[in-house]
Amino acid sequence: xxxxxxxTQPIPDDLGTVHFVxxxxxxxxxxxxMFLAAGHRVTGSDSRETATTGTMRQLGAEVHxxxxxxxxxxxxxxxxxxxLWPDNPELLEAQRRGLPVLHRSQALAALIAExxxxxxxxxxxxxxxxxxxxxxLVELGLDPSFVNGGVIQSLGTSSAPGKSDLFVVEADESDxxxxxxxxxxxxxxxxxxxxxxxxxxxxxxxxAFVEFAAKASEKVVISSDDAGAKRVTEGVKARSDAxxxxxxxxAVDADVxxxxxxxxxxxxxxxxxxxxxxxxxxRVPGRHNAINAVGAFAVLTGLGVAPEDAIRGIEAFGGTQxxxxxxxxxxxxxxxDDYAHHPTEVAAALKAARNVVGDGRIIAIHQPHLYSRTRxxxxxxxxxxxxxxxxxxxxxxxxxxxxxxxxxxxxLVQERFVDQSRVEFLPDWDxxxxxxxxxxxxxxxxxxxxxxxxxxxxxxxxxxxxDDGVLPR
Numbered sequence: 001x002x003x004x005x006x007x008t009q010p011i012p013d014d015l016g017t018v019h020f021v022x023x024x025x026x027x028x029x030x031x032x033x034m035f036l037a038a039g040h041r042v043t044g045s046d047s048r049e050t051a052t053t054g055t056m057r058q059l060g061a062e063v064h065x066x067x068x069x070x071x072x073x074x075x076x077x078x079x080x081x082x083x084l085w086p087d088n089p090e091l092l093e094a095q096r097r098g099l100p101v102l103h104r105s106q107a108l109a110a111l112i113a114e115x116x117x118x119x120x121x122x123x124x125x126x127x128x129x130x131x132x133x134x135x136x137l138v139e140l141g142l143d144p145s146f147v148n149g150g151v152i153q154s155l156g157t158s159s160a161p162g163k164s165d166l167f168v169v170e171a172d173e174s175d176x177x178x179x180x181x182x183x184x185x186x187x188x189x190x191x192x193x194x195x196x197x198x199x200x201x202x203x204x205x206x207x208a209f210v211e212f213a214a215k216a217s218e219k220v221v222i223s224s225d226d227a228g229a230k231r232v233t234e235g236v237k238a239r240s241d242a243x244x245x246x247x248x249x250x251a252v253d254a255d256v257x258x259x260x261x262x263x264x265x266x267x268x269x270x271x272x273x274x275x276x277x278x279x280x281x282x283r284v285p286g287r288h289n290a291i292n293a294v295g296a297f298a299v300l301t302g303l304g305v306a307p308e309d310a311i312r313g314i315e316a317f318g319g320t321q322x323x324x325x326x327x328x329x330x331x332x333x334x335x336x337d338d339y340a341h342h343p344t345e346v347a348a349a350l351k352a353a354r355n356v357v358g359d360g361r362i363i364a365i366h367q368p369h370l371y372s373r374t375r376x377x378x379x380x381x382x383x384x385x386x387x388x389x390x391x392x393x394x395x396x397x398x399x400x401x402x403x404x405x406x407x408x409x410x411x412l413v414q415e416r417f418v419d420q421s422r423v424e425f426l427p428d429w430d431x432x433x434x435x436x437x438x439x440x441x442x443x444x445x446x447x448x449x450x451x452x453x454x455x456x457x458x459x460x461x462x463x464x465x466x467d468d469g470v471l472p473r
Contacts, residue, residue: 007177011110012100016076018107020044021090023063024053027172028081030147030159031104034111036060037161045071045090069093076100079107082174083400105177108147108169112181115145115167118299121178121212122189123228124345125292128284129189130170131320132296136313137166140305144168150320150339166303171212178212186216186243187299189292191228192344202228210235216243221298223291224249224257248298249291256298261290263355269294273307280311284319286352293317322451324352327458330465332442335458341369341451343380350388353445360443361390363436365457366413367450368397371405374412382416385423389447391439392417396427398452429457437464 020032023044029052036042036059043062046053053063064071069089072078078094078101094101102110120130127149135154137144144166147159171178191209209232213220220236223229224247236242248256255273262268268281269290280293293314300310319325322339329335334357340349346366353362364385368374374381374397385392394410414425426432436446446461448454 007103007106007180009100009102009106011102011106012077014076015040015100015102015107015110017041017043017074018077018079019072019075019090019094020061020079020104021067021084021088022046022081023056023061024048024050025081025083026052026151026158027147027149027170028079028104029056030149030157031079031108031111032056032061033059033157033159034145034147034161035107038111043071043073043075072097072099077102077107079104082177103177105172105180109180109182111145111147112167112169114165116165116184117181118144118166118168118185118187118303119171119178119181119183119212120169120187120189120299121171121173121209122187122223123173123192124342124348125189125288125295126170126187127320127339128289128323129187129292129296130168132293132314132317133187133299134168135317136296136300136305136310137168139313139316140309142166142305148320150322152320153318154316173208173212179208179215181215183212183216184218185299185302186213186220186222187295188213188220188222188229188232189295190223190226190344191232192226192342206231206235213245214239214242219244219246219302221246221248221295221302223247223295224251224254225291246298246302248295256294258291258294261287263287263352265356267355271297273297273301276307278307278311281315282317283315284317285324285356286348288348288352322455324349327455328462330462331468332444333437333440333465334445335461335465336445336447337455337458338447338449339451340449342373343377343384346381346449347384347388349447349449350384353447354388357443357445360445361441362388363439363444363446364389364392365395365432365436365446365448365454365461366392366410367395367448367452367454368410368413369400369450369452371397371399371402371408374410375405375408378412379416381413382423385413386417386419390422390444391436392423393432393436394423394425395429395432395450395454395457398450398454400452429460433457433460433464436461437467440465 024046143162145162146168
């Protein structure tokens, strides 16, 4: 079982040399970049060498591969994530010395102090929505600081310091740490129940979002369509100190109302705000991204950006890494990767792929993420894949922060398919790659889906396609 971070730990006035346990993660590396930019000496460790650990070294961090007490060195402050096991030797060494051990959100909160904070939360879409807001602000010359959960393609980074008072962050709801921030403008993309291993119940999950949204000092922008978001809106408005609430979406009573979405290789959306009609064209596909864009528009105009400028800025957005990201084409088959790891996210990703693939087919490679989520949602995943993909290869579970559960494997998803001819459970990656390549034909899409390490299978898939999908003997 992973650690429960102490979010009440006082944040020192001077963090000194900061050591990141797990510096190769997308969120941790982004925060570490900001500490380097702020002039701190940064050290860190990760379980394996990656492009990210290499980049952190180039930026000036001292990075160790493997976890060892000696890696802590002369650090003054330790930064961790909730994915850390309590017997991690670096954590134990920090505790032995009495060093401050901060959750990554606490470290980020220290950087944000004195800024006008825009925080984006939600079960799905927050990385893309954050990317849209940041891209627009940069495009318009407003120079924000930002920390996103994924690399913004046009900027080539997930974080950077800016010179204005604006700071944009993707806020993590998975462990409640998003409640740490003093938010000026909050965006809630949706509130689809997840992370119940932490919250215990859907009601507790909803209440956490109410607390997050109600803390916004200026404005909260929130979906008008999502059932959970509606409950959050009701909870916020019931408070005597409720901030200004702006709803967005397709509901007839939405403050920023979507009137039409046209899908193709990209997506176009017509919407109305404050009585005026607007049109926006995105370079990324999917109606979910059209909805994300309208939420970003509401945030930007809430910050005082003119509507036409907000649209121009959002239209410059070119996507984020691991969100419907094309990795290569072999013998006419396009290989994409997507971070989707919840049935709702998988459905959105596959629907976007369907609009791109045209008459072709979609071969999905699904890596279940977390034993608890797989146990609870195996049937939901199977239903989505069977409805929206043409063929599915299921890998084994990526456990991340959880210990294995007896009997919980990727086979739980495979077994819930009605048509067993359209699915295989293949835990061996060589076999899974070859099978996906053997099924695919020219014009198809092969798509990996998970927030685990499934993207690492892509070179094997491309190689198998190049070798004409020959199954290993």
